[in-house]
Amino acid sequence: MTPVLTNDFARQWAEIGVDVLSAVERVGRSGWYVLGREVAEFEADLAAFWGAEHAVGLANGMDAIEIALRTLRCGPGDFVLTTPLSAFATTLAILRVGAVPVFVDTDEYGLIDLARCYDLLRKRRDIRYFVPVHLYGHALDRGGLEWLRDEFHLKIVEDCAQSAGALWRGQPTGAVGQAAATSFYPTKNLGAMGDGGALLTADPQLAARARALRSYGETERYRHEELGYNSRLDEVQATLLRQACLPRLDQWIARRRAIAAAYHEGIRNREIGLPGAPAGSESSWHLFPIHVAPERRAEMLEHLKAAGIAAGIHYPTAIPDQPAMGQARFELADDCELARQICASEVSLPIHPYLTDDEVDRVLDAVNTFARVTLTQRAG
Numbered sequence: 001m002t003p004v005l006t007n008d009f010a011r012q013w014a015e016i017g018v019d020v021l022s023a024v025e026r027v028g029r030s031g032w033y034v035l036g037r038e039v040a041e042f043e044a045d046l047a048a049f050w051g052a053e054h055a056v057g058l059a060n061g062m063d064a065i066e067i068a069l070r071t072l073r074c075g076p077g078d079f080v081l082t083t084p085l086s087a088f089a090t091t092l093a094i095l096r097v098g099a100v101p102v103f104v105d106t107d108e109y110g111l112i113d114l115a116r117c118y119d120l121l122r123k124r125r126d127i128r129y130f131v132p133v134h135l136y137g138h139a140l141d142r143g144g145l146e147w148l149r150d151e152f153h154l155k156i157v158e159d160c161a162q163s164a165g166a167l168w169r170g171q172p173t174g175a176v177g178q179a180a181a182t183s184f185y186p187t188k189n190l191g192a193m194g195d196g197g198a199l200l201t202a203d204p205q206l207a208a209r210a211r212a213l214r215s216y217g218e219t220e221r222y223r224h225e226e227l228g229y230n231s232r233l234d235e236v237q238a239t240l241l242r243q244a245c246l247p248r249l250d251q252w253i254a255r256r257r258a259i260a261a262a263y264h265e266g267i268r269n270r271e272i273g274l275p276g277a278p279a280g281s282e283s284s285w286h287l288f289p290i291h292v293a294p295e296r297r298a299e300m301l302e303h304l305k306a307a308g309i310a311a312g313i314h315y316p317t318a319i320p321d322q323p324a325m326g327q328a329r330f331e332l333a334d335d336c337e338l339a340r341q342i343c344a345s346e347v348s349l350p351i352h353p354y355l356t357d358d359e360v361d362r363v364l365d366a367v368n369t370f371a372r373v374t375l376t377q378r379a380g
Ligand SMILES: *Cc1c(COP(=O)(O)O)cnc(C)c1O
Pocket: 060, 061, 062, 063, 086, 087, 089, 090, 133, 159, 161, 162, 183, 184, 185, 195, 196, 197
């Protein structure tokens, strides 16, 4: 029985390998490896895909959030509203610019609760920055984000690391914030063969600042206007993203959506909670979360493993509860109870584009037999 993997890079290579090799060969022949034509062309294609004016290729998604915050002049003493349920990188980027994250609880989908944000921002006029996350590939309510931005004059960096291809009522994520950040870490919907990331913005000045910041803050040759980074996307990653991955992204996301639909249709088990996606979100299904009772989660993971199915947890620990946060200054706006419940009960089912229909059926079968099998075992 072949294992059902969380991501199947061998199958991906079988599909894209030829295109990757020809792209790499072109870079090799060009003799130009960093910040050349391939990065510029990929940036143009990426901006077109997102419907953004400008894309700036960077070394990774966390840098993209940090550099976006820097372009918006977020720094020491600033407060940044954000979510307790995300990759640690979201909060780490905020801490690295010297700002103070303020955590607001999520809703039942795992997305930061915009109504709670509204209540907090009414009381806390000193919060001027916001880093929302389109978690699992679910688009946050675009109108809600716009309302918060305008009502409280917020500077927003949307964390779109998981939301390439996600739509809110037909519109891509990332356009409400002054800037957005995405990641090309291999497991993401648009993944490179190594690290990469990008900043997206409609503002040419922010794009220009990000281009300077990614290269030591250099605005013209050997002139450094501010303290920047070394955070460049290289030509090889840019070329394989552009030639081998981006043209296939819509088709990959369509497959993820079909698998999500099959899971929603086929999961029939009272032990399993199916949160689904918010009504206006056409999710890109970066992850497919289900919920089980916390005291039975380990059993569930064992049960899937026995059926040859890899599953994940996103995420086992709320960010403010991470040990490293003991070294950081942060605030909890509320008890973050829902986020902590999700941390205790979430299981991510495999949902990559190379799953076959048979494998989807195997996942369904394993999920649907979960309680029955364990109850029988107990009876026996
Ligand atoms: C992956 C991810 C990041 C960080 O991206 P890297 O490229 O790994 O630095 C940030 N936020 C979210 C929500 C992510 O999933």
